[in-house]
């Protein structure tokens with residue numbers, strides 16, 4: 001739904017310098033206009049470090065995963081030398097995807113179209129029936145590399161060729177997460193949700209400081225001490241945290257959400273890390289178009305042995321129920337954002353500081369690119 005205003009007018013209509021007590025959300029047009037979605041693709045998702053995998057998935061030489069980042073096909077592979085590498089998953093011959101499976105193990109990357117072969121280091125190893133081709137330098141025709149780096153148990157890729165290093169991008173988040181020891185947890189299961197809403201609606205919902213929890217998530221509410229919920233903004237991340245209470249009327253939630261505190265980290269633009277004792281899930285929000293996003297949930301546990309399977313599955317199901325409650329409201333909000341009745345909203349000073357940080361960081365990225 002393209003607005004009749006110019007992109008400059010749309011961007012200028014958000015005041016990112018307002019104190020929280022006077023602040024508005026970003027305008028509704030930012031959630032529905034395809035020009036904003038394209039700006040975000042080019043200036044947010046093509047320039048920030050994006051989570052692509054868990055190190056467990058890329059442990060041995062030849063392990064690979066494929067994904068798309070900001071619309072670009074990408075392959076990440078563990079080399080024979082033990083190094084992690086990422087490449088555009090685009091054949092140098094006629095642009096077919098070289099690797100077509102979502103994940104697996106191989107010693108050679110062979111394009112399914114005309115059989116060109118690439119090594120795990122991206123170098124071009126062989127081209128069938130290519131004798132007699134002049135001025136073709138094999139060394140110049142390897143897969144195009146991308147920057148890849150790891151933090152804790154996560155693998156990140158950046159489409160930008162000269163971004164700030166990953167540790168700089170993460171800023172204070174790394175120090176804050178370190179005591180939780182998340183690298184000791186093991187991957188258990190992935191669930192993907194396709195949602196009919198702009199990606200920012202999902203992030204906003206996450207960053208409302210627990211505002212919606214007592215109303216929308218009655219089960220979760222019974223294990224969180226909602227009044228003590230804290231919200232801390234720093235650098236490019238927000239930590240929302242709540243002490244846990246032991247009494248709960250909801251047995252499944254109580255049995256699977258334990259420990260002293262719940263930790264909910266969001267890092268700009270689209271990464272969430274949720275931790276309880278012996279438990280973590282990451283939520284990774286991928287924009288599809290202005291009106292749609294996918295959210296990938298990866299679940300991790302301290303113990304992923306067969307004996308723990310039933311417990312872990314119950315825990316994932318509890319997460320799934322909370323998620324279903326969120327999805328419904330997000331799709332509802334997307335419909336409301338398209339209504340002529342709505343322009344922008346105000347923010348709760350007690351609860352919604354994280355949401356303001358998100359809007360300010362996004363405005364900074366987009367205004368820098370356009371204005």
Ligand code: FES
Pocket residue numbers: 091092093094095096111112113114115116
């Ligand atoms: S497109 Fe890959 S070998 Fe032709």
Ligand SMILES: [Fe+2]
Pocket residue numbers: 205212216217322326
């Ligand atoms: Fe929620």
